[in-house]
Amino acid sequence: MVKKILDWISRCYMGLIIFFLYAPMIVLVVLSFNDSKSRVVWGGFTLNWYQKMFDSTQIMEALRTTFVLAFSSAGIATVIGVMAALGIHAMRQRNYNLTMIMTNIPMLNADIVTGIALMLWFVKFMPLSFMTVLLAHITFNIPYVILSVMPKIKQMNVSIYEAARDLGAGSVYAFVKIILPQLTGGILSGFLMALTMSMDDFVITYFTKGAGVNTLSTMIYGELRKGIKPEMYALSTLIFATVFVILLLTNYISGMKEKENEKKNRRSML
Amino acid sequence: MNKRTWLSFPYVLWIIGFTVIPLIVIFRYAFTTGDGGFTLENILTIFDPIHFKALVFSLEIAVGCTLICIILSYPLVLAMRRLKMGKSGVALFIIILPMWMNSILRIMAWQMILSPNGILNLILEKLGMKPLSIANTATAIMIGVVYDYLPYMILPVYNAVAEINEDIIEAAKDLGAGSITTFFKVILPLSMPGLLSGIVMVFVPSMTSFVVSDVLGGGKLQLVGNIIEQEFTKSANWNLGSGLSVFLMVFVMISMAFTLKNDVDGKESTVW
Numbered sequence: 001m002v003k004k005i006l007d008w009i010s011r012c013y014m015g016l017i018i019f020f021l022y023a024p025m026i027v028l029v030v031l032s033f034n035d036s037k038s039r040v041v042w043g044g045f046t047l048n049w050y051q052k053m054f055d056s057t058q059i060m061e062a063l064r065t066t067f068v069l070a071f072s073s074a075g076i077a078t079v080i081g082v083m084a085a086l087g088i089h090a091m092r093q094r095n096y097n098l099t100m101i102m103t104n105i106p107m108l109n110a111d112i113v114t115g116i117a118l119m120l121w122f123v124k125f126m127p128l129s130f131m132t133v134l135l136a137h138i139t140f141n142i143p144y145v146i147l148s149v150m151p152k153i154k155q156m157n158v159s160i161y162e163a164a165r166d167l168g169a170g171s172v173y174a175f176v177k178i179i180l181p182q183l184t185g186g187i188l189s190g191f192l193m194a195l196t197m198s199m200d201d202f203v204i205t206y207f208t209k210g211a212g213v214n215t216l217s218t219m220i221y222g223e224l225r226k227g228i229k230p231e232m233y234a235l236s237t238l239i240f241a242t243v244f245v246i247l248l249l250t251n252y253i254s255g256m257k258e259k260e261n262e263k264k265n266r267r268s269m270l
Numbered sequence: 271m272n273k274r275t276w277l278s279f280p281y282v283l284w285i286i287g288f289t290v291i292p293l294i295v296i297f298r299y300a301f302t303t304g305d306g307g308f309t310l311e312n313i314l315t316i317f318d319p320i321h322f323k324a325l326v327f328s329l330e331i332a333v334g335c336t337l338i339c340i341i342l343s344y345p346l347v348l349a350m351r352r353l354k355m356g357k358s359g360v361a362l363f364i365i366i367l368p369m370w371m372n373s374i375l376r377i378m379a380w381q382m383i384l385s386p387n388g389i390l391n392l393i394l395e396k397l398g399m400k401p402l403s404i405a406n407t408a409t410a411i412m413i414g415v416v417y418d419y420l421p422y423m424i425l426p427v428y429n430a431v432a433e434i435n436e437d438i439i440e441a442a443k444d445l446g447a448g449s450i451t452t453f454f455k456v457i458l459p460l461s462m463p464g465l466l467s468g469i470v471m472v473f474v475p476s477m478t479s480f481v482v483s484d485v486l487g488g489g490k491l492q493l494v495g496n497i498i499e500q501e502f503t504k505s506a507n508w509n510l511g512s513g514l515s516v517f518l519m520v521f522v523m524i525s526m527a528f529t530l531k532n533d534v535d536g537k538e539s540t541v542w
Contacts, residue, residue: 018364021417024376027383110518233375
């Protein structure tokens, strides 16, 4: 009886927190279908804003910039970060500690300080542009890659690599066949983390971007004073729905695979 | 093995080029006047009444936000553990999902909920209750930062609590500990690493954010972040802005070093 009441309280509490987290999303999704520019009056259902969103070159341009920036900065950061993690792991203790402290600085530092420091430095030798934003994003993305790859390297079994070399594998071949597969999980989660951080960043982009360069975040911030265009609600709803479907599919597929493996295991046991 | 260190050279160069040098540059701006002479004035303007008020307000928001996030996270994480929702990943999925919608838009949605003729007051009116005036107050900013950073507390705390072996908790109960004792003597100390990284991930951004206070504070309530931002975008006083940034950076680093040091010492719940 007590157990049931506690279960019930747990469920209610979870529901409350989830409601808190989703309340603004519900507002945005509802507004994206609202046939009225007002934020509080419901003027009937429409898909008008979705149409307008695809027609707006400004929004499409910002969307493109956001994606190009996220994928290229995450990609470059992953390459540099994985190499760095492998190298740092082999460093002597003192250098290892020093490099890891330097790696933690951009993560501990406030975004506003990182953004301003980079901006002050960039303006000394190049005009602020897409390029400066890209450099800034790579800078704050690398630590996320290193910190998610490092634990995997520590767990890695070096003897397997050495065995492969003893058996005649070249260093590149052994790296691709032995090291990389052991690190795949860490590399992937580092890449995804970098991607997310880059897409969600506003502050650092805001300070390092040149005039005319806009990601979705900086564009929305610019519109705050004038009032947000309802097209933005449509776009964010669409992005949200896409991510939802992708995450749901990956969850579903990995669940299916697990079940299949279980079946196979059971069969082989029989 | 040591041959492998060359792989980190590009990164070491990157650190020097884009972490170390920018920090040197911002420090140089902070300690010089517009025409290049040495000064401490830029740093000391933090004690200027307006700036100091913003600093105290930022601290209040950051400490309050961190505490509220901790208080909200633990029951949630324990509820998830109780309902065995962790293993399927569905619960975490639900918590991470909102982070994929643009954060500025989500904060703006709170403005629509909390504004005088907003959704919250509409509902209260329908229920026959008095309307609330939360918009443009410290409460609104607090709701905004808690909303924005709560997932950053939930995730590390969840990971730490999920790893605690059920046997340990049962052993505590068998030995006569009540739920509250079990929580403070077993669950809290064992989840301390997760809690500490949650504190760092919530405290720093909530102290230094300027977007939330911009949107939900109506431009009247200023955090340190707002003041620094205005020095760069409106007043164009880079030296002063850098001075305040450097103060903020050192302040944050020291308080976080202090927080994490307690972790190393292995003392429990002495974070505050």
